[in-house]
Amino acid sequence: MMRMLLIAFAVCGAFAQNAEFEVASVKRAVNAPPGAQIALPASVAETIGFEGGPGSKTPGRIRYSGVSLKMILMRAYGLPPNQITGPGWMDTERYDVEARYPAETKPEDFRLMLQRLVADRFQMAAHREIREASRYRLVIAKGGPKLSPPKELPKYKDDKERNAAMEKQIMADIETQMRRPHPGPSQSFGQANATMAKLAENLSGYVDRPVTDDTGLSGSYSFSLEWSPDGNPLPGIFEALQEQLGLKLEPEKGTVEILVIEHAEKTPVPN
Numbered sequence: 001m002m003r004m005l006l007i008a009f010a011v012c013g014a015f016a017q018n019a020e021f022e023v024a025s026v027k028r029a030v031n032a033p034p035g036a037q038i039a040l041p042a043s044v045a046e047t048i049g050f051e052g053g054p055g056s057k058t059p060g061r062i063r064y065s066g067v068s069l070k071m072i073l074m075r076a077y078g079l080p081p082n083q084i085t086g087p088g089w090m091d092t093e094r095y096d097v098e099a100r101y102p103a104e105t106k107p108e109d110f111r112l113m114l115q116r117l118v119a120d121r122f123q124m125a126a127h128r129e130i131r132e133a134s135r136y137r138l139v140i141a142k143g144g145p146k147l148s149p150p151k152e153l154p155k156y157k158d159d160k161e162r163n164a165a166m167e168k169q170i171m172a173d174i175e176t177q178m179r180r181p182h183p184g185p186s187q188s189f190g191q192a193n194a195t196m197a198k199l200a201e202n203l204s205g206y207v208d209r210p211v212t213d214d215t216g217l218s219g220s221y222s223f224s225l226e227w228s229p230d231g232n233p234l235p236g237i238f239e240a241l242q243e244q245l246g247l248k249l250e251p252e253k254g255t256v257e258i259l260v261i262e263h264a265e266k267t268p269v270p271n
Helices: 002-012 069-077 107-121 159-178 196-204 237-245
Strands: 023-028 050-052 061-067 095-100 125-140 187-194 211-213 221-227 247-263
Touching (some): 023 107, 050 159, 095 107, 125 196, 187 196, 196 211, 221 237, 237 247
Antiparallel strands (some): 050 061, 061 095, 187 221
16 A cells, blocks of 8 residues: 555655645545536536636635546646546546645645645556657648637636536537437537637547647637537538638647556545
C-alpha cells in the first residue's frame, strides 16, 4: 500500500508542505446528474456537477456531485479523456466530493491538491508516459471556415444555477432529437464563445485519438455541430465538421502524454 502511494505522489510532482485541502470528503454519489445518466462524453460531462474552485464565485471550496473518477482526473491533471487510461469503472462509478481550502490558492496548486486527494482516497497508483501515437490536426477545410462571431455568455449567480441550466438544455436537446421524423442515433454539441483550441479539446472526446488545433485562427467563435455516429441519417462527425464548420481533421503521428492508472480502489477511503 505504501508503494502505491509513493508512486501516486511521484505522479503528482513535488508537493508544497500545505498542498492539501483543509477539509475534504469523498464518497459514493447519492444522486448523479442527468449528464452522467445519459453517458455524455467526458469532455462535455466534465462541466456538469462541478461547483467552486479557482476562478469561480466560490474560490475557497469545491462541491462535485455525481462525477466519475476520470472526470476528476481530467480536472486534476488537465488532460482530455482519451489521454487517461485505467479500469473501465473510472467512467461509470459516480462520487460526491466536497473540500475547502484557502480562497487565494493558485490554480496550479489547487490541481496538486486535487491530485493528492485522489491518490489518498482512491489508493491510486499511476504514472505518466510519453507515447508515439496517432492523433488529428484540426485544420481549415477547402472553402474556408464557417464560424460565427462569439456570443455573450449567460450570467449565472453561482455554479449551481449554471449546472441546472446546462442540465435543462441537455434534456431539451434529447427531447428534440426524439421528436424528429427519422431520429436515428445522433450527437451534437455547441459553444457560444470558444477558441479553436477549446474546440479541438472537445473533439478529442468524440473521436478515437487526441486532436490539436492547427487552424491558425485566433480569438473566439460560436458554433454548433451535429452528426450521427453511423452516418445515417446525418453525416458522420468528419463530414459534418467540414459541411457545418468548414474545418477538417487530418491524421498524423506524434507524441502524446498518457496518464496510466495502474491501480485504484473503487470504494474511496472513508472520510
